Amino acid sequence: MKLLASLLIAASLAATCVSVGAVDDHPAAPKAPAEAAAHEAPVVAPVAVKPDLAQGEAKFTAVCAACHGADGNSGTPVNPKLAQQHPEYLVKQLQEFKAGKRANPVMMPMASQLSDADMKNIAAWVSAKKGKAGFAKDKDLVAVGERIYRGGIADRQVAACAGCHSPNGAGIPAQYPRLSGQHADYTVAQLTGFRDGLRKNSAQMMQVASKLNDREIRAVADYIAGLR
Secondary structure, rough: OHHHHHHHHHHHHHHHHHHHHHHHOOOOOOOOOHHOOOOOOOOOOOOOOOOOOOHHHHHHHHHHHHHOOOOOOOOOOOOOOOOOHHHHHHHHHHHHHHHOOOOOHHHHHHHHHHOOHHHHHHHHHHHOOOOOOOOOOOHHHOOOOOOHHHHHHHHHHOOOHHHOOOOOOOOOOOOOOOOOOOOOOHHHHHHHHHHHOOOOOOOHHHHHHHOHHHHHHHHHHHHHHHOO
16 A cells, blocks of 8 residues: 555655646747737727818918919919819928929918918818810910920930820829910910929929920920810
8 A cells, every 4th residue: 555655645746746847848828919909908990081172272362362363263474273183282282382482572471371281271262163264375386385295306306295284284193283274474484494403393394394495395385285
């Protein structure tokens, strides 16, 4: 009996040692990612705030309408039509006026008063307005402008305007603006500004305009005015 008791005690001690060794040699496996994530704070994706069209209309009426028309269709040839323009492009221009990247003595102080929300609201509202069609004035120039707009100038490596602004002048959101029906006087001023280094917020346009003479600029601008 004593021998049997001794054997039972020894077996019990051996089992205890094996159990302890198993815990020490094989620590508990880490929690699976899904299990661990359940104990962490959830990640909430930012919610995009939709533009407030009512606020956009109110701000446009107060700040922009005097120069750009009540519905964004400017009646003054030197002031651009904004109706139906891509909203992302409008926001970009307002931001660059405010930051001084695009110089204009009228627009810079105007834009400096606008918050980012103001810019998005204004752009959303005016871009939803229908742009009014324009018209070309000089038949001889229009033919030259059409050739440049549609085909570029190969021997001077001037790319066709239609490649970025589309054949009908609708542009390509959000980088390339809508040109269709834009006042020729305004377009002439912008192309000349790009060419002469007065407008510097598009390296691509500065390069293109640098290869155009005054007549070609007037021709392209006149053709653009008649696009629809």
